[in-house]
Amino acid sequence: MSIAFVAGTTxxxxxxxxVMQELRDRGISYHLWSTDQHVSGMRETLDNLGLPQPDRHLLPEGRRSHIAKSRQVPGWVASILLGALRDRRALKADLRDGTKPIVVVHGDTFTTVLGALIGKLVRARVGHVEAGMRSGDIRHPFPEELNRRIVAQLATLHYAPTAREVANLRRERARGEILDTGANTAVDALRTMLEAAPDEQGLPERFGLVTLHRFELVTDSKAFREILQALSASATAEQPLLMVAGQAERAKIDELGLGGLFGEHFRLMPKRPYAQFLPLVKAASFVVTDSGGLQQECAVLGKPCAVHRERTESHQGLGENVLLTKLDTGAVKRFIADWESYRHPSTLHVHHPSQRVADSLASALKG
Incomplete structure (x- = not known):
């Protein structure tokens, strides 16, 4: 096996x-190495996607814990890097089959940077899926924008979602191959999972779905308080809001004493695996989120979506069914009051980006 995917988040x-499924269908084997940035939900997500569990964990079992707070990051990063240095011969052996190895990373997390560094450590080419996305401001979102720029300097196989991201990489003089995949690989995952997703019972006839989880927002007490207050004020019996929240968001809600904002019309729901989350996306009238990934999914679905961020690296859907709020809670309230005007036709079946990535990886193995 000469390909290893490094992932740590669901x-x-x-x-x-x-992409892994495309390679498997072509008879090309690969390894999956996990940084265990997310522990909760990872096993179930892999099972739901029909994928085997990781071939290798980059942390020993006793040191794995869900990274939910910023203060956990430095120790976790140090443990991953020190472990990779210690085990570099074993990592190289995983990829030794006579061809020059490739380590594939995705997106803009700390795992993305760690995976790219590990790729360099084992003298592999680094492939970056979702490459070239830029907000234009290193502070927004932070640290994601910085992570993307770092990985662009380490990768030599850049898989950019659209021509816009290709232009970003060429302007930065990124080395190696730059491929326009036509869309984000999330499109393929979304299409496959939506086709199999059952309708969830017990949901309101009309509702808005809310997800707010990024470090940038959750660690900003003032901004987090303001958006939750605005959402609570906007929720009504005719148009309730359902907020899906993980450990970090719930801890912040408790810390700020904001539990009283939730009730019959503004409901707090536990975070759930992707396969169980998609029925909510499918059934929702509109979405309010700070997730670039959910923004992209809403863009191809034509689902009205307000992205509560100062800037976004993803430009899919902007000016059509997606509104960038620039952290203006008034914009969020206006969007909720007029979400129907943001409807747009779905383009879910137009693009197949994972095929293009798999084509490139297969070609690179022969080169």
Missing amino acids: AEIIKLAP
């Missing part, structure tokens, strides 16, 4: 899964 697994 979002990375979801977006890399269609």
Whole structure:
């Protein structure tokens, strides 16, 4: 096996899964190395996607814990890097089959940077899926924008979602192959999973779906309080809001004493695996989120979506069914009041980006 995918979050697994499945269908084997950035939900996500569990964990079992707070990051990063240095011969052996190895990373997380560094450590080419996305401001979102720029300097196989990202990489003089995949690989994952997703019972006839989870927002107490207050004020019996929240968001809600904002019309729901989350996306009238990935999914679905961020690296859907709020809670309230005007036709079946990535990887193995 000469290909290793490095992933640590459920979002990375979801977006890399269609590429891994494409390779598997072509008889090309690969390894999956996990940084265990996310522990909760990872096993179930892989099972739901029909993928085997990781071939290698880059952390020993006793040191794996879900990275939910910023103060956990430095120790986790140090453990991953020190472990990779210690085990570099074993990592190289995983990829030794007579061809020059490739390590594939995705997106803009700390795992993306760690995976790219590990790729360099084992003298592999680094492939970056979702390459070239830029917000134009290194502070927004932070650290994701910085992570993307670092990986662009380490990768030599750049898989860019659209021509816009290709132009970004060429302007930065990125080395190696730059491929326009036509869309984000999330499109393929979304199409496959939606086709199999059952309708969820017990949901309101009309509702808005809310996800707010990025470090940038959750660690900003003032901004997090303001958006939750605005959402609570906008939720009504005729148009309730359902907020899906993980450990970090719930801890922040408790810390700020905001539990009283939730009730019958503004409901707090536990985070769930991707296969169980998609029925909510499918049934929702509109979405309010700070997730670039969910923004992209809404863009191809034509689902009205407000992205609550100062800037976004993803430009899919902007000016059509997606509104960038620039952290203006007034914009969020206006969007909720007028979400129907943001409807747009779905383009879910137009693009097949994972095929293009798999084509490139297969070609690179022969080169």
